[in-house]
Amino acid sequence: MLTLEERFERVKDLRPIDDVFFEVLADDIDVCQEILRTLMENDELIVNDVIVQSSERNLYGRSVRLDALCTLGDGTKCNIEVQRSDNDDHLKRARYNASVITSRETDVGEKFENIPELYIIYISEFDIFKLDRTTYHIEKVIRETGTLVDDGVHEIFVNTAVKDGTQISELMDCMTQTEVKNERFPHLSDRVSFLKSDEGGVNVMCDVMEKYMAQSRAEGEAKGRAEGEAKEKIAAVINMLTLNIDEASVKKLYPNEFEEGKKLYLKKLNQE
Numbered sequence: 308m309l310t311l312e313e314r315f316e317r318v319k320d321l322r323p324i325d326d327v328f329f330e331v332l333a334d335d336i337d338v339c340q341e342i343l344r345t346l347m348e349n350d351e352l353i354v355n356d357v358i359v360q361s362s363e364r365n366l367y368g369r370s371v372r373l374d375a376l377c378t379l380g381d382g383t384k385c386n387i388e389v390q391r392s393d394n395d396d397h398l399k400r401a402r403y404n405a406s407v408i409t410s411r412e413t414d415v416g417e418k419f420e421n422i423p424e425l426y427i428i429y430i431s432e433f434d435i436f437k438l439d440r441t442t443y444h445i446e447k448v449i450r451e452t453g454t455l456v457d458d459g460v461h462e463i464f465v466n467t468a469v470k471d472g473t474q475i476s477e478l479m480d481c482m483t484q485t486e487v488k489n490e491r492f493p494h495l496s497d498r499v500s501f502l503k504s505d506e507g508g509v510n511v512m513c514d515v516m517e518k519y520m521a522q523s524r525a526e527g528e529a530k531g532r533a534e535g536e537a538k539e540k541i542a543a544v545i546n547m548l549t550l551n552i553d554e555a556s557v558k559k560l561y562p563n564e565f566e567e568g569k570k571l572y573l574k575k576l577n578q579e
Contacts, residue, residue, distance in 0.1 A: 311506060314513045318503050321512075323495070324432055324467060324482040326374065329389045331502060331515050333375035334359045337494040343377065343385055345478045345492075346428055346442075346463060353380035376408070383424040384412060389482075390431045397435050397464075401427045405460050427462045430482065434468045441469045441476045537564060544568025545575065 321328040340354040356378040375387040445462035467479040487499040501508040558565040
């Protein structure tokens, strides 16, 4: 059990762009509304609801990353995702998330005209397109005419790497700070302060972190057990082939491990 001092120490270096911190930070309608009003450049935008990954109301499980799935006043869905690592195909990740959300938020048999509008907001610590812009709006166009086609899915990629002097860039700068004190973003500033300076906020933050740590440990242990079982089965395949048991019988017993076991058996045979 961590002491209160240790808990404060654990959260002191977290920043809004860090996955778990953003998730807890965004579990607040006013914070999400402030962020979306800035990124979507609409001061009248209203957020009615927010669901984050760890929320009990998250019905998606782990099929899609929900840093913050917001429902706007007009029913539009906005999924905000923060991304620090540049080790994925980000465009396809955004496409996948959009498809899962659209499917989950649409009833079977629903008329396509009633499918909700969806915004994918992708905040990264790097310039994905390397075109030296803070903000990129991705929309479908007819190539031959340049005409915009509105299918209800809109993507906005923003990054903290490029400083262009805009209000969006100022918000992105706040995302990389361990302390946020910006009068332009009072809700974000207050929420960061609460989660890092108030005992109640720090406890909330640490509880979520410990939940994810336990989840990661369990997954790691399960993976280790699965890998151990696979190795044991491959070893059994090798032993059976060494004893000249017919391949068809071995393959029937270990269909998933047979090819790998046979390959290692033949390699061992050649070395002898």
